[in-house]
Amino acid sequence: MEMQELIAVINEVATSLLVPIDLQVTLDRITRSATEAIPGIDYASISVTSKTGRIETLAPTHRVAIQADQLQYELREGPCYAAVTGVPVVQVDxxxxxxxxxxxxxxxxxxFGxxxxxxxxxxxEPHxxxxxxxxxxxxxxxxTDSRQLGMMFARLVAVALGWARHGETLSEALRSRQLIGQAVGIVMERYRLDPDRAFAFLVRVSQTGNIKLREVAAGIIADAVTPAECRPHRPRKPSEPDTRPHMPTSP
Structure with a gap:
């Protein structure tokens, strides 16, 4: 990545850190920007610990990142698990x-390739x-460039979480992650897609409609649990975003 492009990426992330911040949107922007800016990196995610000690994944850029994170949590080994539990930097060549x-x-x-x-x-801070x-x-x-840039993005994550000091904000981000997981399962069953393509479908709907990913997920879940005959037929206002998922013509 050229220096001018890198500066543009950093400026985009810095803008998202202006308070008040939407934590989920900010973390998504940081991980996406990390894959764009850091040489050789294809996927990114953030692992956070809860008060109970459970580790959760936030802002994954790809389904592979979710799967790799989860495997490390289950096995209690791997670079991600080692970093969360005590090692400042872990590199595996x-x-x-x-x-x-x-x-x-x-x-x-x-x-996972x-x-x-x-x-x-x-x-x-605080927890x-x-x-x-x-x-x-x-x-x-x-x-060396990967390590230096990666450390910078890790600090941006810490800044974002530090500014979102209230536990409710982090809990909301974790709930968003759970909503997205449920919606992926619904899309997989409804459209007969594999996990990667179902996740990509949600992202595509989000980007096309300029709607937050968690809102797309919530709309899909609501549509799945509400019988068609019980759904209100209120016309949508012109200024109201359409969060309804649209079936892809070519899954």
């Missing part, structure tokens, strides 16, 4: 052969702790 992660590494390479990975621990997770599909893709 070749997941398939790194002996530190005997269960996670080979499975991540074989099942991942080659290398980078994770940065962050702390945000938020977690990691920025960066994934590459090829081995040996992480260099």
């Amino acid at each position: 070749d997941l398939a052969s790194d002996l530190r992660w005997p269960a996670y590494g080979p499975k991540a390479a074989a099942s 991942l080659g290398s990975q980078l994770a940065f621990q962050f702390h945000a 938020a702790r977690g990691a920025l997770n960066l994934y590459a599909t090829r081995a040996h893709e992480i260099d």
Whole structure:
């Protein structure tokens, strides 16, 4: 990425940090910008710990990031898990052969097509702790620039979570993540799509209609649980966004 493009990306993220912030939108922008700005990085996500110690994923840029995060939580090993639980920076140049992660590494390479990975621990007052997770599909893709830029984006995550100090804000972000997961399941069943294409469908509806992803997800869930005969037929106002999902012509 050229310096001018990098500056544009950083300016976009900085703008999203102006208070008051929409935490979910801001975190989505940070992870998306990380994949655009950091050399070799294909996917990104954020892991945060709850008060109970449970680890949750926020702002994933791709279904693969969700799956890789979840596998690390279940196995209690991997760069993401190590960063969340205590290691400031974790770099893996070749997941398939790194002996530190005997269960996670080979499975991540074989099942998700991942080659290398980078994770940065962050702390945000008063209680938020977690990691920025960066994934590459090829081995040996992480260099000095990747580490330096990754650390900068991890600090941006900490700033965003630090400014969103109220626990309700983080809880809302976690609820948004759960809504999106439910909506992906509904779209998979309704349109016979695999998880990746169902997630991409939600993103496409969100971008096309300029609607927040969580609002698209909530609309799909509401449509699924409400019988057709019970749905109100109130006409939509011209200024009111249409959050109804539209079936893709070519899934």
